[in-house]
Amino acid sequence: MFCYQCEQTAKGEACTVMGVCGKEPQIAALQDLLIDVVKGISLFAVEGRKVGVVDPEVNVFTFDALFSTLTNVNYDAGRFVEYVRRGARLRDRLRDKVRQAGGKVDFRERCAVFTPASTLEELVKQGEEAGLMSDPSINPDIRSLQHTLLFGIKGICAYAEHAQTLGQQDEAIPAFIHEGLAAIARNDRAMGINEWVGLVLECGRVNLRVMEILDAANTGAYGHPVPTKVPLGAKKGHAILVSGHDLKDMEEVLKQSEGKGIYVYTHGEMLPTHAYPGLKKYPHFYGHFGSAWQNQIREFPKFPGAILLTTNCLMRVQQAYQDNIFTRGPVGWPGVHHFDSRDFTPLIQKALSMPGFTADTDGKSVMTGFAHETVMGVAGKVIEAVKGKQIRHFFLVAGCDGAKPGRNYYTEFVEKVPKDCVVLTLACGKFRFFDKDLGDIGGIPRLLDVGQCNDAYSAIQIALALAKAFNVGVNDLPLSMILSWYEQKAVAILLTLLYLGIKNMRLGPSLPAFLTPNVLDLLVKNYDIKPITAPDEDLKAILG
Numbered sequence: 301m302f303c304y305q306c307e308q309t310a311k312g313e314a315c316t317v318m319g320v321c322g323k324e325p326q327i328a329a330l331q332d333l334l335i336d337v338v339k340g341i342s343l344f345a346v347e348g349r350k351v352g353v354v355d356p357e358v359n360v361f362t363f364d365a366l367f368s369t370l371t372n373v374n375y376d377a378g379r380f381v382e383y384v385r386r387g388a389r390l391r392d393r394l395r396d397k398v399r400q401a402g403g404k405v406d407f408r409e410r411c412a413v414f415t416p417a418s419t420l421e422e423l424v425k426q427g428e429e430a431g432l433m434s435d436p437s438i439n440p441d442i443r444s445l446q447h448t449l450l451f452g453i454k455g456i457c458a459y460a461e462h463a464q465t466l467g468q469q470d471e472a473i474p475a476f477i478h479e480g481l482a483a484i485a486r487n488d489r490a491m492g493i494n495e496w497v498g499l500v501l502e503c504g505r506v507n508l509r510v511m512e513i514l515d516a517a518n519t520g521a522y523g524h525p526v527p528t529k530v531p532l533g534a535k536k537g538h539a540i541l542v543s544g545h546d547l548k549d550m551e552e553v554l555k556q557s558e559g560k561g562i563y564v565y566t567h568g569e570m571l572p573t574h575a576y577p578g579l580k581k582y583p584h585f586y587g588h589f590g591s592a593w594q595n596q597i598r599e600f601p602k603f604p605g606a607i608l609l610t611t612n613c614l615m616r617v618q619q620a621y622q623d624n625i626f627t628r629g630p631v632g633w634p635g636v637h638h639f640d641s642r643d644f645t646p647l648i649q650k651a652l653s654m655p656g657f658t659a660d661t662d663g664k665s666v667m668t669g670f671a672h673e674t675v676m677g678v679a680g681k682v683i684e685a686v687k688g689k690q691i692r693h694f695f696l697v698a699g700c701d702g703a704k705p706g707r708n709y710y711t712e713f714v715e716k717v718p719k720d721c722v723v724l725t726l727a728c729g730k731f732r733f734f735d736k737d738l739g740d741i742g743g744i745p746r747l748l749d750v751g752q753c754n755d756a757y758s759a760i761q762i763a764l765a766l767a768k769a770f771n772v773g774v775n776d777l778p779l780s781m782i783l784s785w786y787e788q789k790a791v792a793i794l795l796t797l798l799y800l801g802i803k804n805m806r807l808g809p810s811l812p813a814f815l816t817p818n819v820l821d822l823l824v825k826n827y828d829i830k831p832i833t834a835p836d837e838d839l840k841a842i843l844g
Contacts, residue, residue, distance in 0.1 A: 301315065301316055301317065301318075301319075301325040301328045301329070301431075302314050302315075302316055302328075302431050302432050302433050303315045303319055303323065303328055303432070304432075304447075304812075304813040304814050305371060305447075305451050305454075305787070305788055305814070306320070306321065306371040306786055306787050306788075307700070307702060307704065307785050307786045307787075307809070307810060307812070308320045308321070308702055308703065308704045308786065309813050312810055312813055313813055314813060315328075321371050321372050321615075322375065322615065322616035323375065324375075326377060326420075326424050327374075327375055327377060327380065328427075328431075329423075329424045329425075329426075329427030329428045329431070330377060330380035330381065330384065330423060330424060330427050331368075331369040331380065331427070332427045332428070332430045332431045332432070333380075333384055333416075333423060333426050333427030333430050334365055334368070334369060334380055334383050334384050334387065335366070335369060335430070335450070336410070336411040336414075336427075336430040337365070337383075337384055337387035337388055337391060337411065337416075338362055338365050338366060338387060338481060339409075339411040339481045339482070339484060339485035340388075340391045340407075340409070340411035340412040340413075340414075340485070341358055341361075341362065341387060341390060341391045341394060341478070342362075342477070342478035342479070342480075342481035342482040342485060343407050343409065343411070343412050343482045343485055343486070344391060344394045344395045344398050344403075344405065344407075344412070345358060345362075345394060345474070345475075345478035345482075346478050346479055346482045347398050347403040347404045347405070348394060348397065348398045348401070348403055349475060349478075350403060350404075351398065351401040351402055351403040352401060353394070353397050353398050353401050353403065354471065355390070355393075355394050355397065357390065358390050358394055358474075359471075359474035360464065361386065361387060361390055362457065362474055362477055362478070363457045363458075363460045363461040363464065363474070364457075364461060364630060365383050365387060365457075366453065366454050366457040366477075367454070367457045367458045367461050367611075367629075367630040368380070368383060368630040368632075369454060370454055370455075370458060370612050370630075370787055370788050370789070371612065371613070371786070371787040371788065372593065372612045372613035372614050372615060372787065373611070373612040373613075373614065373630050373631055373632075374630055374631060374632040375614070375616075375632060375633050375634065376632035376633060376634050376638075377420065377634070378634070379632045379638075381420060381423060384416050384423060385416055388415070388416050391412070395412075409485050409486065410430070411430070411485050412485070414426065432447060435487065438487060440816050441493060441816050441818045441819055442491075442492075442493070442496060444814055444815055444816040444818075444819045445493070445496035445497060445499075445500055445819060446484045446487075446496065447814045448500050448791065448795075448812075448814060448815070448819070449480050449483075449484065449496070449499055449500050449503055450480075450481075450484060451788045451791045451792075451814070452500065452503040452504070452507065452788070452791050452792045452795045453477050453480055453481065453503060453792075454788040454789075454791075454792075455507065455787075455788040455789035455790070455791055455792025455793070456473065456476075456477060456503065456506060456507050456510050456792050457477065458611070458612070458788070458789050459507070459510045459511060459514050459754050459789070459792070460473050460474075460510050460514075461629075461630070462514055462517070462545065462546060462547075462611075462754070463510065463513045463514040463516075463517045465517075465546065465548050466517035466518065466520070466521050466547070466548060467517065468513040468514065468516055468517035468520075469513070470509060470510075470513055472506070472509070473506060473509065473510055476502065476503070476506045477506075480499055480502075480503060483499060493822075497822070500795060500798075501795065501798060501799045502799075503792070503795050504792070504794075504795030504796040504797070504798050504799030504800070505796070505799045507792040507793065507795060507796045508757070508760070508796045508799065508800070510792075511754050511755075511756060511757035511760075511793075511796070512757055514754050514757070515754075515755070515757045515758065518547055518576070519576075519673075521547070521548075521551075521578060522547060522551070522576035522577065522578030522579055523576055523577035523578050524577075524671060524673040524674070525572065525575035525576055525668070525669040525670075525671040525673070525674065525751065526575055526577065526669050526674060527575070527667060527668075527669045527670060527674060528574050528575040528580060528667065528668055528669045529665045529666070529667055530566075530571065530574045530587055530588050530665060530666050530667070530668055531586065531587040531588070531663060531665045532587060532588055532589075532663040532664045532665060532666065532735065533587060533660070533661045533662045533663035534563075534565075534586075534587065534589070534657040534660065534661045534663075535563045535586050535587075535657060535660055536656075536657055536658060536659050536660050537561055537562065537563050537656050537657060538560075538561055538562040538563070538605060538651045538652055538654065538655075538656035539562065539563050539564075539565060539603065539604060539605030539606075539651060539654075539656045539657055540553060540557060540562055540563075540564050540565070540605055540606050540607075540608065540647065540648070540651045541564075541565050541566075541567050541589055541590075541600075541603050541605060541606070541607045541608070542564060542565070542566055542567065542570050542607075542608045542610065543566075543567035543568045543569075543570055543593075543596070543607065543608070543609050543610065544568065544569065544570060544608075544609050544610030544611035544612065544613075544628075544629075544631070545569050545570070545610060545611045545612075545752055545753075545754070546610035546611050546628070546629060547573055547576070547579070548642070549608065549610040549628050549629070549642065550564075550566075550570060550573050550579060550610070551578070551579060552642040552644060553608060553644055553647070554579065554582040554584070554585055555582075556643075556644050556645070556648060557584065557644075557648050557651070558582060558584060560648060560652065561652075562584060562605075562648065562651050562652070562656075563584050563585075563586040563587075563656075563657075564582070564584055564585050564586065565586060565587055565588060565589040565603075566587075566588045566589070567588070567589055567590045567596070567599070567607075568590070568591075568592060568593050568596075568613070568728055568731075569593075569727065569728050569752045569753065570610075571588050571666075571668055571734075571749075572668045572669065572749065572751040572752050572755065574588070574668060574669070575668045575669025575671070575751075588666070589603060590603075591701075591731040591734075592701035592702075592728040592729075592731040592732075593612075593613035593614075593615065593701065593728060594613075594615065594701060594702055594703040596614075596615050597615055597616070597618055600618070600620075600621045600624075600625065601618065601620040601621050603621075603624075604654055604655050604656050604657060604658075605624070605650075605651045605654050605656050605657075606624055606625075606626065606647050606648075606650040606651040606654065607621065607624055607625040607626065608625075608626050608627075608628060608644070608647055609625065609626070609627045609628070609631045610628050610629055610631070611628075611629055611630065611631060612630075612631065612787070613728075613787070614627070614631050614633060616633075617633045617635075617636055622635065622636060624650060624654065625637075626638070626639060626644075626646065626647050626650075627639070628642070664735050666734050666735050666749070667745060667747075667749060668749040668751070669749070669751075670724075670745070670748035670749055670750055670751075671750055671751055671755060671758040672750075672757075672758040672759075672761040672762050672765070675748065675750075675758075675762050676761075676762065676765055678744065679765060679766070679769060681742070681743070681744065682744060682766070683766070683769050683770070685741060685742055685744060686770075686778065689720075690720065690741050690742055691720060691721070691722055691741055691744070691778075692718065692720040692721055692778065692843070693718075693720075693721045693722075693778045693779070693780065693842070693843060694721065694722050694723075694724060694777070694778060694779040694780070695713075695714075695717055695721060695722070695723050695724070695779075695780050695781075695782055696723075696724045696725070696726075696759055696763075696779065696780070696781045696782065696783075697710055697713060697714055697723055697724070697725050697729070697730075697733075697782045698724070698725050698726045698727055698729055698730070698750075698756070698759065698781075698782075698783060698784070699727050699729040699753075699783045699784035699785050699786070699790055699793075700727055700728055700729055700753070700784055700785055700786030700787060700789075700790050701727075701728040701729050701731050701732060701784065701786070702784075702786045702809075704809060704810075705809075706808065706809035706810070707732060707784065707809055708732070709808060709809060709832055709834070709835060710729060710732045710733065710782070710784055711732040711733050712835045713782060713835040713838065713839070714732070714733040714736065714738075714747075715733070715736070716835050716836065716839060717738075717746075717839070718839075718843070719739070719741075719746070720741065721746070721843075722741065722744065722745075722746050722747075722748065723738065723746060723747050723748070724748045724750055724759060724762070725747065725748070725749055725750065726749065726750040726751050726752065726753065726755050726756060726758070726759060727752060727753035727755075727756075727790075728753070729784045730749060733747075734747075734749065750762075753789050753790065753793065754789070756793045756796070760796070760797075760800065763777065763779060766779070774800070774801075774802060775801070775802065775803050775804070780804065780806070780842045781797070781802065781804075781805045781806065782806050782832065782838070783805055783806065783807050783808070784807075784808055784809065785807065785808075785812070791812070794807070798823070798827055801827075802827070803827050803828045804827075804828050804830070805827070805828075805829050805830070806829075806830050806831070806832050806838060807829055807830070807831060807832065808831055808832030809832065810831070811831055
């Protein structure tokens, strides 16, 4: 086992015995084998496009398969066996189509020709031979860039899968994914550092496009988010908790549970769904329960109803709530009920069989829904506040949360941001400070929740619009990015920011283990990326 795709990897180097996320070596090997299968598919897909062969089923499988290998998504060996076997069938079918169309099919790369073994044990062995470090002859800096590209592609696949669910597609997205994976599979010795850097930055460009069509998918289906107060208390009655990221799953849960005496609550990155008009219209869509993904082991046992995980992030399921939890989409855990469709009848029946909350409870409330349409709607007011020096600086404090020590930095940083500054936030990193009352500046809230991790697109649009209004570049705005990362969607977003030329970002709590010193030096020299230090020190450096 060798895995270093997440921020919490063992000793800041790699998980080699057991994943810090709970991933066992067997699952790690099966995921490596699945990635190898998709590399083989990619070789034929690239050649197929040259002769007019495009297989939509292959594109869908590519998104779903790679999404399942993200950190904290799927721990079910049986599901990975199915993925591997189906992927090999699709690869061979695509090869035959390309051959018939006159395209190139004479690949010798292992990923293009191997046959999946007949037993689980043999499949695991095949996966062990296909791991990240399986070719020791690759230059370490080249390998670092290849793995950065791979992890960024994984993040793209997650967002593309969500967009596709709501009918938004762009053929250029799977075309790039296959191109990037084919380049890794070929390990073309003619490609040097500059060529690999180019592919990595192209990954950032494509991720921007993916977030754009996902934004269009979400707002097209459910309207633009509006500022919404979300209670953190509870209502007396049966209860369903929805975690993850998928808006279509949330809609179906709300539709199917309507009128049944059940209140629906959000957890984790589902909090921003309260701000969508097409979802908030349901009267039984009540409030938010809990905080970020890493706290579910403590929070889920306290929830007196049924729980649905729609996407990452899933932690090791505990006995205390194993019978109450369900999964959908790419998520999986052995022994947990998994929905292959959106018929949530068993989830609703489970909620009705449980006591739910026995009394109303009051609690704090939080605001969400400050996406690009909302913020740009008051852009004039914001611009005047900046010109009048009521607003001195903007901080985007955003990204993933996690359990690793050092993340209290983000809580302390936001608490110490001066009162003439505004904090924008998004993704689950906000749960370090989402319930803090920072007040307002002339009616503009000082804490603006832009949305989920994919709503980095909204934050980018806000920054671009402000830059245009002030007739300056984004890097010249009174705006600083203080980012936290954990998994591969964060990698994709970081690559998008690099593609856009954003500089002076502060990243933490630690830097990616997959970046070699030379690659890290390249990023520092070209983009002035800095590791976080201490809140007081960083604020002083930014504000003077």
